[in-house]
Amino acid sequence: MTDTLLTMTSWLAVLAITVSAVLFGQGARAPTRRPSEPGAARARRIGTALSISGPIAVLLLALAVAAMTESWLLVAILAFAAVALVSLAGLVLAPH
Numbered sequence: 001m002t003d004t005l006l007t008m009t010s011w012l013a014v015l016a017i018t019v020s021a022v023l024f025g026q027g028a029r030a031p032t033r034r035p036s037e038p039g040a041a042r043a044r045r046i047g048t049a050l051s052i053s054g055p056i057a058v059l060l061l062a063l064a065v066a067a068m069t070e071s072w073l074l075v076a077i078l079a080f081a082a083v084a085l086v087s088l089a090g091l092v093l094a095p096h
Contacts, residue, residue: 010080
C-alpha cells in the first residue's frame with residue numbers, strides 16, 4: 001500500500017511540474033524586435049516550441065516507458081528530472 005501511494009504521489013508531482021512548465025512556456029514568446037544575430041531568431045523559435053510542447057512530450061514518453069517496463073516509480077523520478085531539464089533548455093533558448 002505504501003509503494004502505491006508513493007508511486008501515485010510521484011506521478012502527481014510529474015504532472016504538476018509538467019503543467020507548470022507548459023504554463024511557464026506559454027509566457028515564452030518571441031519578442032517583436034528583430035534579433036541582432038542571424039541565428040538568434042531560429043534559436044528563439046526552437047526554445048519557444050521546446051518550452052511549450054517539450055514537457056508534454058516528455059510526460060507522454062515517460063508514461064509509455066513506464067507502461068512497457070512496469071517500473072513506475074523509477075520512470076516517474078526520471079520524468080520529473082527530464083521535464084525540468086527540457087523546460088530549462090527552452091528557457092535558455094528563448095529567455096523572454
